Amino acid sequence: MGFMPFTSLLPPHRHLCFPSPDCYCCGSCVEWQFPSPSRPFPSLMVFGDDAGPTFLIWFGPTPRLTVAEPELILEIFLTRADAFDRYEAHPVVRQLEGDGLVSLHGDKWALHRRVLGDAFYPDNLNRLVPHVGKSVAALAEKWREMAAADGSGEVEVDVAEWFQEVTEEAITRATFGGSYNDGRVVFGMQSQLMAFASEAFRKVLVPGYRFMPTKKNWLSWKLDRDIRRSLTRLIGRRSDEAAAAVKAAEGEKADTGSFRDLLGLMINASQRTTRAPAAKAIPVHDMVEECKTFFFAGKQTTTNLLTWATVLLAMHPEWQERARREVLDVCGSDDPSKEHLPGLKMLGMIINETLRLYPPAVATIRRAKADVRLSDGCMIPRDMELLIPIMAIHHDARYWGQDAAQFNPARFANGAARAAKHPLAFIPFGLGSRMCVGQNLARLEAKLTMAILLQRFEIRTSPKYVHAPTVLMLLYPHRRLMEPSKNLSKVPAEVPEDPSITLDRKISSETRQNRRVERMPQRRRS
Numbered sequence: 001m002g003f004m005p006f007t008s009l010l011p012p013h014r015h016l017c018f019p020s021p022d023c024y025c026c027g028s029c030v031e032w033q034f035p036s037p038s039r040p041f042p043s044l045m046v047f048g049d050d051a052g053p054t055f056l057i058w059f060g061p062t063p064r065l066t067v068a069e070p071e072l073i074l075e076i077f078l079t080r081a082d083a084f085d086r087y088e089a090h091p092v093v094r095q096l097e098g099d100g101l102v103s104l105h106g107d108k109w110a111l112h113r114r115v116l117g118d119a120f121y122p123d124n125l126n127r128l129v130p131h132v133g134k135s136v137a138a139l140a141e142k143w144r145e146m147a148a149a150d151g152s153g154e155v156e157v158d159v160a161e162w163f164q165e166v167t168e169e170a171i172t173r174a175t176f177g178g179s180y181n182d183g184r185v186v187f188g189m190q191s192q193l194m195a196f197a198s199e200a201f202r203k204v205l206v207p208g209y210r211f212m213p214t215k216k217n218w219l220s221w222k223l224d225r226d227i228r229r230s231l232t233r234l235i236g237r238r239s240d241e242a243a244a245a246v247k248a249a250e251g252e253k254a255d256t257g258s259f260r261d262l263l264g265l266m267i268n269a270s271q272r273t274t275r276a277p278a279a280k281a282i283p284v285h286d287m288v289e290e291c292k293t294f295f296f297a298g299k300q301t302t303t304n305l306l307t308w309a310t311v312l313l314a315m316h317p318e319w320q321e322r323a324r325r326e327v328l329d330v331c332g333s334d335d336p337s338k339e340h341l342p343g344l345k346m347l348g349m350i351i352n353e354t355l356r357l358y359p360p361a362v363a364t365i366r367r368a369k370a371d372v373r374l375s376d377g378c379m380i381p382r383d384m385e386l387l388i389p390i391m392a393i394h395h396d397a398r399y400w401g402q403d404a405a406q407f408n409p410a411r412f413a414n415g416a417a418r419a420a421k422h423p424l425a426f427i428p429f430g431l432g433s434r435m436c437v438g439q440n441l442a443r444l445e446a447k448l449t450m451a452i453l454l455q456r457f458e459i460r461t462s463p464k465y466v467h468a469p470t471v472l473m474l475l476y477p478h479r480r481l482m483e484p485s486k487n488l489s490k491v492p493a494e495v496p497e498d499p500s501i502t503l504d505r506k507i508s509s510e511t512r513q514n515r516r517v518e519r520m521p522q523r524r525r526s
């Protein structure tokens with residue numbers, strides 16, 4: 001494949017031809033050359049060593065400038081952010097992510113961001129803590145029962161699958177609040193729809209195939225129709241209730257103390273337009289899309305964070321022990337609550353280090369709205385795509401030191417901004433105005449879940465686990481969904497010393513016999 005004419009506009013940078021179809025780079029195309037540590041992102045972690053932090057890479061016929069230099073990232077996300085737009089995802093991905101905040105632009109994006117942002121203030125999120133805590137405790141109880149039934153006091157589970165229940169519960173509560181039961185039904189259908197869409201995404205894309213009346217497509221269309229119908233009905237009911245409540249309150253500022261959910265915030269914004277016509281309403285269709293977007297953006301990302309944190313704690317028993325000691329010091333035998341969370345500093349460091357080593361969102365893409373010259377002299381032509389390789393930056397030894405590949409939460413002891421040599425070398429939630437709106441919720445879920453599990457279980461890796469991080473839009477531990485036998489055969493037979501190469505996402509657990517008396521969980525290895 002030849003290079004495009006604008007090659008000459010980028011003189012200081014090297015060019016690399018990348019033969020894969022349009023994707024975020026699953027790595028499968030070059031995996032055979034660069035197995036293991038760089039597996040999820042070989043193009044960026046290995047080519048980057050050779051070509052420097054800024055280089056051009058080809059995704060089929062589309063060139064993308066990869067920018068892994070924090071100073072340039074600062075320009076793209078902050079100081080020159082007006083010149084760049086979010087990359088428009090493939091229709092199959094858009095079907096998954098909904099037409100909400102993630103893909104909106106301009107005034108519409110600003111309105112939605114302003115309205116929805118209210119849900120994520122800490123005081124409001126704290127109201128979710130009892131609900132999230134309850135669902136984690138229920139999960140822990142099921143594991144305890146499974147361990148007891150086995151007789152060994154130990155249970156092996158695929159934590160990634162179990163964590164889905166916790167994150168689905170949290171995002172359903174955050175979206176629907178008091179209408180949780182209706183929301184659960186809708187998100188159950190959305191889950192099925194996403195499973196179909198992600199299956200289609202993993203296959204070779206045949207243009208127009210998604211419009212053909214196959215059995216799966218019929219089912220997807222029906223699900224989509226049912227989701228819309230149920231949501232529209234729910235929005236209608238909630239709008240009537242909100243109107244009645246406003247009338248009853250007659251202008252009084254009513255804070256009921258309950259969680260301000262996303263759907264409620266959108267409905268209230270629309271109610272305000274009837275009282276103050278200058279305000280802008282969010283149409284029902286857009287509310288429906290927003291609900292789908294939040295389900296997509298909030299569920300799997302947080303599931304993967306929880307899974308990676310469990311994997312890393314299983315691999316590093318010394319850190320697991322320190323985190324458990326902290327949880328027991330702060331919470332004692334009480335269930336972790338919102339009052340305890342700020343005191344769990346070490347757990348916060350562990351979550352940050354997890355997000356650094358295995359960021360669920362491995363990269364993000366921007367498109368230039370006009371010709372832009374960056375401060376390094378690089379001329380970016382209009383419509384050029386820029387790929388910001390979050391994961392590669394998180395592993396760059398120039399900012400993180402020679403132990404960049406090692407798990408060392410202590411580097412976050414003085415906060416995230418001081419963990420690396422450059423404050424922007426850590427961007428798991430993006431940067432600037434389009435930074436993740438749900439990051440406080442994700443952190444809250446992660447801290448609370450890990451605290452509850454550490455209080456009750458000892459986590460170990462299963463001998464069956466194969467460490468093979470895989471990118472399919474997000475960063476997953478190895479999953480059956482990507483040619484398992486091929487991937488397994490590439491894992492070295494000998495377990496290498498670097499623990500980041502072989503680890504596990506299974507949890508072996510043992511319940512504490514008497515939580516009140518014991519400060520530390522009893523251990524009994526089989």
Ligand code: HEM
Pocket residue numbers: 086101102103113171174293294297298299301302305359360361364365427428429430431433434435436437438439441442
């Ligand atoms: C560990 C968990 C999460 C990670 C790593 C993550 C990562 C990110 C990143 C990197 C972006 C910015 C993308 C870009 O600049 O192109 C983003 C945006 C976004 N995230 Fe998250 N996210 C997480 C959890 C959540 C949760 C729990 C929610 C919802 C409750 C959420 C909702 C969103 C939305 C709506 C956007 C688009 C914001 C906008 O464009 O204004 N995320 N996320």
